[in-house]
Amino acid sequence: MSPAARSSRARARLTLKEPPAKVGAKPGGTITQLNLQFNPSTLELRKTTEWRRTPSRMAAESALPEFVGSGPRELSLEVFLDATATHDNSVEKAVEKLMKACVPTPKSLSRKKPASPWVRFQWGTSRTTSFDGVMSSLSVSYTLFDVDGRPLRATCSLSIEEASVGPAGQNPTSGARTARSTHTLVAGDSLALLAWQEYGDATAWRAIADANGIDDPMALVPGTELVVPALRDAGDEEEW
The missing domain is CATH 3.10.350.10 (LysM domain)
Structure with a gap:
């Protein structure tokens, strides 16, 4: 593959946005953005559904399941960071950006409604894996260090859980008759x-x-x- 073709390839990125001021509102402005050095090799997308069965002694096999609702999407991926070519602190800076997604933002604290940033993973024209969510887990493994102990390489495993956009007091996955x-x-x-x-x-x-x-x-x-x-x-x- 030529250098020109390589440079034109869509790059994945993570965007952290200010959480909504109230339930049902859209996220606020961008807090920070992390352009990934390397596109993920694997994306794992999960979504669960909940069914309810009422046991019946007269049923020949089992009672028909009743759909209760669907859970949020959850996206898991690994972010690979490498600074062996530059020997700078870019790996730790990238990790610090990811860590921001796990703590309340200053604005939410000032409103006395602590909330962590909303996160969106974007990669080209992908739709199913691009949604507003919150960081549900993050782990970082440093695998290479400089002579002064500075991390030069890391693998970050993270999961993003789809955030609710329904109005207060309602569950957006419980059905459109009772929620948005x-x-x-x-x-x-x-x-x-x-x-x-x-x-x-x-x-x-x-x-x-x-x-x-x-x-x-x-x-x-x-x-x-x-x-x-x-x-x-x-x-x-x-x-x-």
Whole structure:
């Protein structure tokens, strides 16, 4: 591969943003950004669902499961840091940036609502692995040192858990009838399909269109993040 092709390759980065001032709000301004030296070789994405079964003595095999809700996405990756070519303190500076994601920000402390920064991993056009979250775990292994003890190489293992965007007092994963949630459009999505998945009623797509200011439901752009309102927030269900 030529140097020009290598330099044009999309580089992964981690962005730390000020946490929202209140539940349901968007994150604030950028605190710091870490451009990764090396793109990850592996990304592990996890998401859980919760089901409830009511035992029945009359069931031939087992009772039908009832969907309760879905958990947040969790992204795990390793960040490799290396300063053997420069022998500077860039490794420790990068680790310090990652450590900032694990402690409350000064602004949140001043509001007396301690909260750590929101973190977003971005890599080119990737959508499923790019979301606002909080650092749920971080471990750093220093594997090479300079003659004065300065770390020259490190591997950082971290996990980012998707952050809630629902309003206060509600669980955004408990269903769109009782809470707000968000949905990132992918190719093939339609408002009717989304309404069916969220409400069990494809004709309720107008609620999503109104909440996002969509005039043409056929002109949906993949990658757009839509707010999915609770039906009671959007209006009376009988109007649809």
